[in-house]
Amino acid sequence: MTVELAVAMAMFVGLVAYAVFGGADFGSGFYDLTAGGAGRGAELRTEIDHSIGPVWEANHVWLIYVLVTWWTAFPTAFAAAMSTLILPLLFALLGIVLRGAGFAFRKYSPTLSQARVYGALFAGSSLIAPFFLGTVAGAIASGRVPADGGGDRWSSWLNPTSLLAGVITVACCAFLAGTFLTADATRAGHDALASRLRRRTLLVGAATGVLVLGALPPIMRDAPTLAEGLTGRAAPLIVISIAGGSVALVLLLRHRSNAARVSAVVAVASVIVGWGAAQYPWLLVDEVTITEAAGAPATLRALLLVAALAGVIVIPPLVYLFRLTQTEAWSRD
Numbered sequence: 150m151t152v153e154l155a156v157a158m159a160m161f162v163g164l165v166a167y168a169v170f171g172g173a174d175f176g177s178g179f180y181d182l183t184a185g186g187a188g189r190g191a192e193l194r195t196e197i198d199h200s201i202g203p204v205w206e207a208n209h210v211w212l213i214y215v216l217v218t219w220w221t222a223f224p225t226a227f228a229a230a231m232s233t234l235i236l237p238l239l240f241a242l243l244g245i246v247l248r249g250a251g252f253a254f255r256k257y258s259p260t261l262s263q264a265r266v267y268g269a270l271f272a273g274s275s276l277i278a279p280f281f282l283g284t285v286a287g288a289i290a291s292g293r294v295p296a297d298g299g300g301d302r303w304s305s306w307l308n309p310t311s312l313l314a315g316v317i318t319v320a321c322c323a324f325l326a327g328t329f330l331t332a333d334a335t336r337a338g339h340d341a342l343a344s345r346l347r348r349r350t351l352l353v354g355a356a357t358g359v360l361v362l363g364a365l366p367p368i369m370r371d372a373p374t375l376a377e378g379l380t381g382r383a384a385p386l387i388v389i390s391i392a393g394g395s396v397a398l399v400l401l402l403r404h405r406s407n408a409a410r411v412s413a414v415v416a417v418a419s420v421i422v423g424w425g426a427a428q429y430p431w432l433l434v435d436e437v438t439i440t441e442a443a444g445a446p447a448t449l450r451a452l453l454l455v456a457a458l459a460g461v462i463v464i465p466p467l468v469y470l471f472r473l474t475q476t477e478a479w480s481r482d
Contacts, residue, residue, distance in 0.1 A: 151440070152443075152446060152449045152450060152453065153222070153439055153440055153443035153449055154439060154440075155449075155453055156218065156222045156443075156449050156452050156453060156456075157222070157223075157432070157439045159218065159452075159453065159456045160214075160215055160218040160219060160222065161422075161425050163211045163214040163215045163218065164211075164215050164421065164425075165418050165421050165422060166211045167208065167209075167211035167212050167215060168321075168417060168418070168421045169325065169414050169417055169418055169421075170204070170208045170211065171208040171209065171211060171212065172279065172318075172321060172322040172325050172326075172417065173201075173322070173325040173326050173329045174201050174204065174205045174208055174275075174326070175248075175275050175276070175278060175279045175319075175322040175326070176275070176279075176319075176321075176322030176323040176324065176325050176326025176327065177197045177200070177201050177275065177326040177330065178248070178271060178272040178273070178274070178275020178276055178326075179272075179275070179276060179319075179322070179323040179326065179353075180193060180197065180323070180326060180327065180330060180346070180349070181193070181194055181197050181268065181271065181272040181275070182269070182272035182273065182275075182276070183349075187261060187264075187265065192339070192342050193342060193345075193346070194268070196330060196333065196334055196337070196339065196342060197330065198252075198256070199333070199337075200329065200330055200333045200474075203470060203473075203474050204470060204471065204474060205249075205252065206249070207467060207470060209245070210463065210467075214459065218452060218456070221444065221448060221452055222443065222444055222448065222449055222452050223432055223439070223442040223443060223444065224444055225296070225437070225442055226296070226432045226433050226437050226442040228298055229294055229295065229296055229297065229298035229300075229433060229436075229437075230285075230289060230294050230298075230433065231298075232298030232299070232300075233288070233293070233294045233295065233298055233299070233300030233301075233302065233305050234285050234288055234289075234294065234300075234302075234305060234306060235302060236302055236303070236306070237281040237282075237284045237285050237288070237306045237311075238281070238285060240277065240281040241277075241278050241279075241281035241282045241285070243274075243277070244274040244275075244276075244277035244278030244280075244281065245274070245278045247270055247271075247274040247277075248270075248271055248274035248275050248278060250267075250270065251267045251268065251269075251270030251271030251272075251274060252267075252271045254267045255267035255268050255271060276319055279315075279318045279319050279322050280315040280316070280318060280319050281315065282315075282318060283311075283314040283315035283316070283317065283318030283319070284306040284311040284312065284314060284315040285306065285311075286314050286318070286424070287306070287308075287310040287311030287312070287313065287314030287315065288300075288305045288306045288308070288310075288311045289428075289433060289434060290310065290314070290372060290375045290424060290427075290428055290434055291308065291310035291311065291368075291371060291372035291375060291434065292372065292374055292375075292433075292434040292435035292436065293305040293306075293308065293311075294433045294434075294436065295433075295436055296433060296436040296437045308371065309367045309368070309370075309371040310367075310368050310371045310372045310375070313364040313367065313368060316360065316364075317357075317360060317361055317364060317420075320353070320356065320357040320360050320361075321357060321417045321420065323353045323357070324350065324353050324354045324357045324394075324397075324413060324416075324417070325413055325414070325417055327346060327349060327350030327353050327354070328350055328354075328397060328401065328406065328409045328410045328413040329410055330346050330350075331343055331346040331347050331350055331401065331406040331409070332406040332407050332409070332410050334346055335404075335406050335407075336407075336475070343406070347401055347404070347406070350401060351398060351401055351402065354394060354397060354398050354401070354413075355398065357394070358391070358394050358395075361390075361420070362391075365379075372434075374428075374431070374434050374435055375424075375427050375428060375434065377427075378426065378427025378428060378429070379423065379427045381427075382426050382427065382429070383423040383424070383426040383427035386419045386420075386422055386423035386426060387419070387420075387423050389415065389416075389419040390415075390416045390417075390419035390420045390423060391416075392416075393412045393413070393414075393415035393416030393419060394412070394413070394416035396412040397409045397410075397412035397413040397416060400412060
């Protein structure tokens with residue numbers, strides 16, 4: 150394995166982690182937005198606050214890791230993407246910032262009307278951020294980011310592949326969040342809430358599956374290089390994703406929400422890995438390969454060392470944090 154491929158794989162691991170853990174946090178905004186009025190939705194919103202409160206900022210470490218690694222290891226490709234896709238990236242950043250503000254300020258609002266405003270800000274931004282991040286992925290995967298960074302700043306992400314990728318990203322986040330919230334509510338003994346969440350997650354999961362399958366034909370026409378990869382080397386991963394999603398739905402139906410979380414994670418992670426496999430060896434599809442975009446070998450070797458150190462320093466505390474929030478004592482707090 151070449152050093153540039155090793156760095157690209159290390160960066161992609163961070164991307165998958167952000168898609169899964171950050172995605173589950175983003176998806177909670179869908180359930181918050183559709184929870185109902187102050188009285189009807191209070192229990193669900195309290196469960197959301199309790200579930201994501203300890204981890205919602207911690208998950209952004211993966212996004213920072215991906216961006217810094219991309220910038221340092223593949224600087225010309227990073228510059229090209231930032232230039233062409235500056236608008237959706239700014240919209241995604243705005244969503245992340247407003248989401249944080251809404252989540253924090255809602256807790257300390259002196260009046261119900263202010264809490265509603267901040268709650269709507271949190272929920273709406275939770276959908277905006279993953280949508281625009283998805284359009285960025287779709288623009289790169291469909292070959293609309295030229296190596297010189299001179300791509301059109303509107304049509305590069307306002308196209309079938311990008312828009313479908315954005316909607317699919319939001320749907321996958323909502324499905325992940327639903328399975329996680331259902332498991333949390335079940336563990337806390339909130340049976341009625343868990344039952345409501347289970348029904349809604351089943352609907353979201355079924356809709357997500359239909360959306361993913363329905364999006365394949367237009368993506369095949371709009372992004373031929375990606376389509377070739379999806380029907381070739383990435384096909385087994387797509388099958389695994391479909392199987393994982395189906396198993397998650399069955400497990401939810403059988404009230405096995407903890408196991409459903411694992412299957413849902415497999416389903417979403419397989420989609421992300423399948424996208425990467427379909428796009429390989431391109432970093433910017435049809436423009437620049439991973440090898441062509443790589444920076445200096447000394448820099449790449451240093452990045453691998455940094456990634457290894459980060460894994461040793463950062464991952465154990467994150468694992469401990471996640472395990473702590475899944476304990477019975479935490480659920481009763």
